[in-house]
Amino acid sequence: MIIAVSDVHLGHHKSDVSAFRDFIDNHVSKLTPEDDFVLLGDIFDFWRRKNVDVLLENEEVLTKILNLDAKVHYVVGNHDYHMLKIRERFPDKYCSFKGSGKYLRLENDKSKFFFTHGYELDIWANYEPFTIEEYEMISENLCRAENMGGDIISNIWALIEKILKRPRLHELVMEKPPEERKSLKRKKGILPYTVNHTDELKKFACSEVRNIFLGLESGEKLIFGHTHRPFVKGDTGNTGSWVKGLPAHNTYIEIDNGKMELKEWNNK
Known part of the structure; x- marks a missing residue:
């Protein structure tokens, strides 16, 4: 068992x-x-x-x-x-x-x-071009954030958001629990619509595409x-x-x- x-x-x-x-x-x-x-x-x-x-x-x-x-x-x-x-x-x-x-x-x-x-599925489904390595680096730092100044953490996020051109990314990825994360998606000629990140992740996880990204046999x-x-x-x-x-x-x-x-x- x-x-x-x-x-x-x-x-x-x-x-x-x-x-x-x-x-x-x-x-x-x-x-x-x-x-x-x-x-x-x-x-x-x-x-x-x-x-x-x-x-x-x-x-x-x-x-x-x-x-x-x-x-x-x-x-x-x-x-x-x-x-x-x-x-x-x-x-x-x-x-x-x-x-x-x-x-x-x-x-x-x-x-x-x-x-x-x-969390890897979350990045691929919802946060590209944010990479797994970048996410893991921030996760590691947040595990030690009690011993780091709040200004340092804020500056790290500001730099990442500037590079990726994704304002308020930290609120989506790190501040809200997974079940509360939503964002707007846009398609050409279509008005923006709200997407639940958990639904997107589940759709990806249940697809055959996940095998390529995770290396499933x-x-x-x-x-x-x-x-x-x-x-x-x-x-x-x-x-x-x-x-x-x-x-x-x-x-x-x-x-x-x-x-x-x-x-x-x-x-x-």
């Missing part, structure tokens, strides 16, 4: 920490050494906060995860991108994580699955997070989030016998 979860945003005031702790205690803890538990990015929210403070506040949850019998994999997101740097600096301390990076490949009952957080199924909008459609699934206040939250994807199933944790 594989259980995948994303966008818990531990460290953010809207994170449903108690529900996630209960989920680990009463469900994930039952996984065996043959099973996999995939942390699919934005598990922690380091943006504009001290990384140490976030981890200390959530030490209990982190300890529970590290003590699981299952194989634990960590795929970084844009809000916890700095976990890559921490792992590079202290690789021996991450022996409990079987994998840690930007993507992960696993098999279950001869079915192949590709896991990635999803033939027959691989895609599982991602990032948008806070859970769904399973054909060979594509989104894990949703554990952010309070959304229409659907505390969701995860469970894979057994090669099949994906979207579930919601409600241990009542």
Whole structure:
């Protein structure tokens, strides 16, 4: 069995920490050494906060995860991108994580699955010519923004917006949560119309075109997070989030016998 979860945003005031702790205690803890538990990015929210403070506040949850019998994999997101740097600096301390990076490949009952957080899909679907490398650079800096002056961050954004000729880009890409991002698109001879970025991303993620950009192999199924909008459609699934206040939250994807199933944790 594989259980995948994303966008818990531990460290953010809207994170449903108690529900996630209960989920680990009463469900994930039952996984065996043959099973996999995939942390699919934005598990922690380091943006504009001290990384140490976030981890200390959530030490209990982190300890529970590290003590699981299952194989634990960590795929970084844009809000916890700095976990890559921490792992590079202290690789021996991450022996409990079987994998840690930007993507992960696993098999279950001869079915192949590709896991990635999803910010890459967001860039390609909504923010060209903004590049993955530029986005990752800013994500890394925002993970350390508590220790950087606000003026420095503002100047970085001003420069990027000037180069890309995209005013107020930071409000779309970094300031608003994925489910709230919208923009105007224009076509020749047609009035501007509003586009929901999450809808555009989902359309891209469910298409065959995604295979070219992500490097998916033939027959691989895609599982991602990032948008806070859970769904399973054909060979594509989104894990949703554990952010309070959304229409659907505390969701995860469970894979057994090669099949994906979207579930919601409600241990009542």
